[in-house]
Amino acid sequence: MDSGAQRSARSGRKSASGVTSPHPDENHLLAALPVEVRERIFPHLQLYPLPLGKSLYESGASLAHVYFPTNAIVSLLYVMESGASAEISVVGNEGLVGISLFMGGESTPSRAVVQSGGHCYRLSGQRLKEEFNRHGDLLVLMLRYTQALITQMAQTAVCNRHHNIDQQLCRWLLLSLDRLSGNNLVMTQELIANMLGVRREGVTEAAGRLQRLGAIKYRRGNITVLDRPALEKLSCECYSVVKKETDRLLPYPQRTTQRDTLKKG
Amino acid sequence: MDSGAQRSARSGRKSASGVTSPHPDENHLLAALPVEVRERIFPHLQLYPLPLGKSLYESGASLAHVYFPTNAIVSLLYVMESGASAEISVVGNEGLVGISLFMGGESTPSRAVVQSGGHCYRLSGQRLKEEFNRHGDLLVLMLRYTQALITQMAQTAVCNRHHNIDQQLCRWLLLSLDRLSGNNLVMTQELIANMLGVRREGVTEAAGRLQRLGAIKYRRGNITVLDRPALEKLSCECYSVVKKETDRLLPYPQRTTQRDTLKKG
DNA sequence: CCGGGTCTGTGCGGCATCGCACCAAGGGGT
DNA sequence: ACCCCTTGGTGCGATGCCGCACAGACCCGG
Numbered sequence: 066m067d068s069g070a071q072r073s074a075r076s077g078r079k080s081a082s083g084v085t086s087p088h089p090d091e092n093h094l095l096a097a098l099p100v101e102v103r104e105r106i107f108p109h110l111q112l113y114p115l116p117l118g119k120s121l122y123e124s125g126a127s128l129a130h131v132y133f134p135t136n137a138i139v140s141l142l143y144v145m146e147s148g149a150s151a152e153i154s155v156v157g158n159e160g161l162v163g164i165s166l167f168m169g170g171e172s173t174p175s176r177a178v179v180q181s182g183g184h185c186y187r188l189s190g191q192r193l194k195e196e197f198n199r200h201g202d203l204l205v206l207m208l209r210y211t212q213a214l215i216t217q218m219a220q221t222a223v224c225n226r227h228h229n230i231d232q233q234l235c236r237w238l239l240l241s242l243d244r245l246s247g248n249n250l251v252m253t254q255e256l257i258a259n260m261l262g263v264r265r266e267g268v269t270e271a272a273g274r275l276q277r278l279g280a281i282k283y284r285r286g287n288i289t290v291l292d293r294p295a296l297e298k299l300s301c302e303c304y305s306v307v308k309k310e311t312d313r314l315l316p317y318p319q320r321t322t323q324r325d326t327l328k329k330g
Numbered sequence: 331m332d333s334g335a336q337r338s339a340r341s342g343r344k345s346a347s348g349v350t351s352p353h354p355d356e357n358h359l360l361a362a363l364p365v366e367v368r369e370r371i372f373p374h375l376q377l378y379p380l381p382l383g384k385s386l387y388e389s390g391a392s393l394a395h396v397y398f399p400t401n402a403i404v405s406l407l408y409v410m411e412s413g414a415s416a417e418i419s420v421v422g423n424e425g426l427v428g429i430s431l432f433m434g435g436e437s438t439p440s441r442a443v444v445q446s447g448g449h450c451y452r453l454s455g456q457r458l459k460e461e462f463n464r465h466g467d468l469l470v471l472m473l474r475y476t477q478a479l480i481t482q483m484a485q486t487a488v489c490n491r492h493h494n495i496d497q498q499l500c501r502w503l504l505l506s507l508d509r510l511s512g513n514n515l516v517m518t519q520e521l522i523a524n525m526l527g528v529r530r531e532g533v534t535e536a537a538g539r540l541q542r543l544g545a546i547k548y549r550r551g552n553i554t555v556l557d558r559p560a561l562e563k564l565s566c567e568c569y570s571v572v573k574k575e576t577d578r579l580l581p582y583p584q585r586t587t588q589r590d591t592l593k594k595g
Numbered sequence: 596c597c598g599g600g601t602c603t604g605t606g607c608g609g610c611a612t613c614g615c616a617c618c619a620a621g622g623g624g625t
Numbered sequence: 626a627c628c629c630c631t632t633g634g635t636g637c638g639a640t641g642c643c644g645c646a647c648a649g650a651c652c653c654g655g
Contacts, residue, residue: 141484168476168477212438215479216439218484219406219408220408222416222483223408223490262488314434
């Protein structure tokens with residue numbers, strides 16, 4: 066296991082064909098770690114597939130790993146007794162799944178579901194805690210990320226209260242877009258409806274309006290964003306509040322420098 | 331300043347008349363600290379009044395102190411550009427106001443407003459960080475509390491999406507009740523409406539229904555809970571999810587033992 | 596005891612979303 | 626080439642909340 070993980074974590078970034086292959090630095094948190102921490106942690110990272118719909122943890126279940134997405138998106142979802150659901154927040158390459166591991170609770174009353182397939186690097190909870198308990202840069206980084214996550218949750222609450230489906234859809238598309246490369250999203254309206262906690266038909270109508278405005282193009286489980294500025298204009302303030310706060314708390318590291326450092330090490 | 335603070339923090343708990351006077355242990359977090367931490371921190375606690383409506387921090391502003399409520403309730407509130415508002419979570423004697431101080435962000439995009447007057451103990455951010463950076467019990471406790479707070483925010487988001495005003499009012503009354511002694515709440519329907527992010531009239535109608543059911547008695551800014559079990563039955567699952575998770579993460583310490591320890595120390 | 600401000604109760608039209616039912620249009624598998 | 630299942634579009638009445646307007650109830654201070 067570990068040998069495979071090492072291979073994965075250390076493998077080059079681009080194949081000969083130019084297709085991007087995974088690298089831990091695609092996750093912003095991993096990329097932001099200083100050299101010494103990287104050297105301790107990276108050997109224990111496992112490349113791990115995140116197929117659409119996979120659950121990373123269930124409500125109340127103990128976690129064995131934390132997950133650092135690279136090109137996947139994971140939704141933290143609360144499913145009610147009635148079966149209805151609502152997305153609490155979303156995690157992509159800017160963050161990690163499993164904060165309850167280091168926050169001390171070991172579990173949370175929500176689920177983590179892959180909303181857009183891809184890969185992540187996972188790390189055993191034990192390894193993470195070891196590093197966390199050194200009380201160094203990793204702790205500081207994890208806590209800052211957690212605060213960004215808190216901001217997102219708070220804003221989700223506000224948005225659910227005050228904004229209509231059109232605005233929320235825009236916010237959601239933008240949040241997803243920020244976590245992927247390109248301007249294409251592969252997801253059904255049904256999925257989006259579950260995330261926003263609204264009817265599928267509501268999403269159909271909102272998406273139809275956005276399409277008529279030329280902001281997006283919808284084609285059977287495939288959304289192409291044509292006019293991102295339009296989406297930003299149509300979105301409520303919630304998107305920009307979350308975006309600004311995330312950028313403030315987690316300034317994107319100088320990745321090329323980091324890469325170089327890794328190579329030198 | 332410090333001398334006054336010491337006097338307050340060490341002062342007895344009951345006056346001769348039997349009226350309860352403040353003591354840091356009324357805050358569960360402070361009460362849960364082990365002796366050594368208490369001895370370092372308690373001398374720096376300042377008894378601090380929290381009159382109704384006071385703002386402990388504004389959106390984006392840096393914090394100088396953290397606040398441990400004893401018999402007051404503070405709402406973390408987001409106020410939108412339009413002026414509409416929504417409560418993100420509530421803090422009473424189970425918690426503290428100002429997590430962004432130790433989470434690393436120094437500020438958050440929300441306000442903290444006193445929703446029910448009383449007192450708290452405040453501690454300078456510097457002192458808190460000093461203790462936090464010892465990476466001892468205080469850190470663990472703060473993080474566990476933060477996770478409880480996260481649960482509350484998440485559940486607020488869910489509740490805002492899926493539950494009607496009646497259910498939300500019940501949830502809100504119960505959350506407030508848990509943070510006060512007695513079964514009496516002093517607050518106008520207007521205030522509650524601002525917290526829930528709904529119309530004042532909506533609260534009037536919901537409260538009227540609760541009153542007709544005999545669950546509460548409403549009298550001009552004064553709510554008396556007559557039948558708490560009824561409220562719990564009428565509330566959505568959100569209340570119990572938050573309650574259970576808070577209890578799990580922050581088991582209420584044996585206060586008498588703690589008190590004795592303090593006296594011995 | 597009276598007046599003015601605050602708080603609460605009520606009615607009405609409007610609107611967004613819901614729940615349901617159904618149809619249309621892909622598009623993949625055999 | 627066909628079928629079938631998934632996905633997306635549409636129409637309906639019902640409902641819960643909003644915005645507004647206004648009246649009554651309470652309470653404090655003069």
